[in-house]
Amino acid sequence: MVELTKVSADGVSDDSGSWMWRQGLLYASAALMGVTLYAVFFWVPTELNLGVSQRIFYFHVPLGWLGMLSMVIVAVAAIAYLVTGKEKWDALAYSTAELGVVFASLILVTGVIWGRGDLGWWWTWDAKLTTTLILWFIYVSYLMVRAYAPKGSQGARFGAVVALFGAIDAPIIYMATVWWRTAHPELNTGPLAEDLDAIGSGRIYATLLLSTVTFTVLYVNLLVERFSLRRAEGSLDEIYRKAA
Amino acid sequence: MRFIVRPLSIFGLAALAAVVTMAAMSILIAGPVQGADSVWEDLVPQASPAPQADDDLNGESELPWLFAVFFITWAAFFAYVFVMSRRQREMRREIDALSRALADRETSVPTTEGT
Numbered sequence: 001m002v003e004l005t006k007v008s009a010d011g012v013s014d015d016s017g018s019w020m021w022r023q024g025l026l027y028a029s030a031a032l033m034g035v036t037l038y039a040v041f042f043w044v045p046t047e048l049n050l051g052v053s054q055r056i057f058y059f060h061v062p063l064g065w066l067g068m069l070s071m072v073i074v075a076v077a078a079i080a081y082l083v084t085g086k087e088k089w090d091a092l093a094y095s096t097a098e099l100g101v102v103f104a105s106l107i108l109v110t111g112v113i114w115g116r117g118d119l120g121w122w123w124t125w126d127a128k129l130t131t132t133l134i135l136w137f138i139y140v141s142y143l144m145v146r147a148y149a150p151k152g153s154q155g156a157r158f159g160a161v162v163a164l165f166g167a168i169d170a171p172i173i174y175m176a177t178v179w180w181r182t183a184h185p186e187l188n189t190g191p192l193a194e195d196l197d198a199i200g201s202g203r204i205y206a207t208l209l210l211s212t213v214t215f216t217v218l219y220v221n222l223l224v225e226r227f228s229l230r231r232a233e234g235s236l237d238e239i240y241r242k243a244a
Numbered sequence: 245m246r247f248i249v250r251p252l253s254i255f256g257l258a259a260l261a262a263v264v265t266m267a268a269m270s271i272l273i274a275g276p277v278q279g280a281d282s283v284w285e286d287l288v289p290q291a292s293p294a295p296q297a298d299d300d301l302n303g304e305s306e307l308p309w310l311f312a313v314f315f316i317t318w319a320a321f322f323a324y325v326f327v328m329s330r331r332q333r334e335m336r337r338e339i340d341a342l343s344r345a346l347a348d349r350e351t352s353v354p355t356t357e358g359t
Contacts, residue, residue, distance in 0.1 A: 110313045229335070
């Protein structure tokens, strides 16, 4: 009851610091997205061999980075929950997994469309694409386990096991082009990229970095909102449990 | 309950997604991608004269793929924010119902005790 009194009729809390911070994040997302749109469509030169469709790169790569990062966060948060038993870690794991499904789906869809546009095929069972598809299935499995397992710590434990498989898969996706011959282009970003010149002009690299930062800020924005909602859902469940 | 989402944040995200989608659609429909300056300037090797046809150079045939990616990406974000805002609305309804139930109980308890 005490908790309910902190909530006004429209479900708004009085935490103005958090509110300001989140609004700032939203405005930063909007501003960065505007600059990125300008860079992608007006500023960056068109790549010679791939043409206009190469601009898909500025969406596909950041989505890929965030899709893989999500799974690592899910696994770390799930382990933190198992160790500490604090609900906030479970809320973080669940929220990140949900967002991860969105990003993993977009990696696959943007990749498939790019492949069709440039290479002429929708899908091929090469290592990079297959391990990414596996990542998507792991995200879906995690959410299904959480949905159908008993509520509370047992469901979170089952989910943590699934998340660990995902955390193993994420680096395999990154290394796939190094370990196997694949139809996917080789690494040109990240710590293991051998030749940064292969990415093209400085403008292409700058736009990619800008796009990555922009999507990361948007991702953090979405995650903060989903995390807040998840914690509120948890608190409401707790109130129902106590009332019952 | 400190973490309940303010509705404006969700609506702000939805508005951002909508605005970016519309901006992208107008940009792509108008076709200013070709207007990007410095096309080729950094990428064409000095020795090779790039023998493609004009359509290929301009990338006209590939524009629908770029449009599809952009549209799907933002549609997905928009859909996700929409789902989040619906969940939030449902939760607000539940909180209202709980508040009413608690208020009813508080007003009924002294009456019962008095009798």
